[in-house]
Amino acid sequence: MRIGELSKATGASIRSLRYYEKKGLLTASRLESGYRVYNPLAVEQVRTIRLYLSLGLNTEQIASFLHCVMKSKEAFCEEVLPVFEKKLSEIDGQIRLLSEIRSNLIDRIASIREEKKEEKAQ
Amino acid sequence: MRIGELSKATGASIRSLRYYEKKGLLTASRLESGYRVYNPLAVEQVRTIRLYLSLGLNTEQIASFLHCVMKSKEAFCEEVLPVFEKKLSEIDGQIRLLSEIRSNLIDRIASIREEKKEEKAQ
DNA sequence: ATAAACCCTGACATCCGTGTGAGGGTCAAA
DNA sequence: TTTGACCCTCACACGGATGTCAGGGTTTAT
Numbered sequence: 001m002r003i004g005e006l007s008k009a010t011g012a013s014i015r016s017l018r019y020y021e022k023k024g025l026l027t028a029s030r031l032e033s034g035y036r037v038y039n040p041l042a043v044e045q046v047r048t049i050r051l052y053l054s055l056g057l058n059t060e061q062i063a064s065f066l067h068c069v070m071k072s073k074e075a076f077c078e079e080v081l082p083v084f085e086k087k088l089s090e091i092d093g094q095i096r097l098l099s100e101i102r103s104n105l106i107d108r109i110a111s112i113r114e115e116k117k118e119e120k121a122q
Numbered sequence: 123m124r125i126g127e128l129s130k131a132t133g134a135s136i137r138s139l140r141y142y143e144k145k146g147l148l149t150a151s152r153l154e155s156g157y158r159v160y161n162p163l164a165v166e167q168v169r170t171i172r173l174y175l176s177l178g179l180n181t182e183q184i185a186s187f188l189h190c191v192m193k194s195k196e197a198f199c200e201e202v203l204p205v206f207e208k209k210l211s212e213i214d215g216q217i218r219l220l221s222e223i224r225s226n227l228i229d230r231i232a233s234i235r236e237e238k239k240e241e242k243a244q
Numbered sequence: 245a246t247a248a249a250c251c252c253t254g255a256c257a258t259c260c261g262t263g264t265g266a267g268g269g270t271c272a273a274a
Numbered sequence: 275t276t277t278g279a280c281c282c283t284c285a286c287a288c289g290g291a292t293g294t295c296a297g298g299g300t301t302t303a304t
Binding site: 085087098102108113114 | 176177178195196197198202203206207209210213214216217220221223224226227228230231233234235236237238
């Protein structure tokens, strides 16, 4: 299949498919014209790439284990666990930070509402 | 005071102080040489700017109410509440998304650990 | 043969506060 | 006066996946 078909089949833009190739996540053979030609399995592969991207992994991390998870189950790929654990701890950190900011904002909003109430009361 | 002193007094880099000025958050008069000269109140102003930056507001949002909060209390500035509320809802959205990803990762990590246990058991 | 649809590479833009470096002027103490 | 510390503006880089445009070649159906 050509790049336009793969794009439609996966929802990834043509731009993105070329980018995944550049990052070593996807390969294609070429026609004499230079057109990329994809194996039908590429559809599943692109879906897998996008799944991991949606988990916040970057292309380098995905590249480190993609060849394995395409052949075997995720659980059988040595590389996967440390990447997931690293990502999880990053996310925990982000959630902690956002939660602090959230509390701070909530306090400030509450104070402002209080002031407004008192203003009216006068 | 000059920019280097203000930088030391506030912890903001000289680069950042110039940037705040460009964004309309900070003003300075100039010596004939072109050197910036700051009012002593600038120290408090820069601290205020950095406080709001740390809450995730951008320079444009801060600019929209900074002149007011430097004169009056936060609660008396009309502009503040809607900005805080907008930011809060963004943060809630971010936390929700991160929490989904977090659950997904935790599930996957647990599955992998399960597999490993079974592997050993054999 | 011609038009429409498809594909190619390369490169700039995005977000946005901050780091950094070039190239050059100013101030203060020795 | 010289030296070192300080200041100025301008401009590129970052992060990282994606959008988009330019300029040009290919395929396919009519």
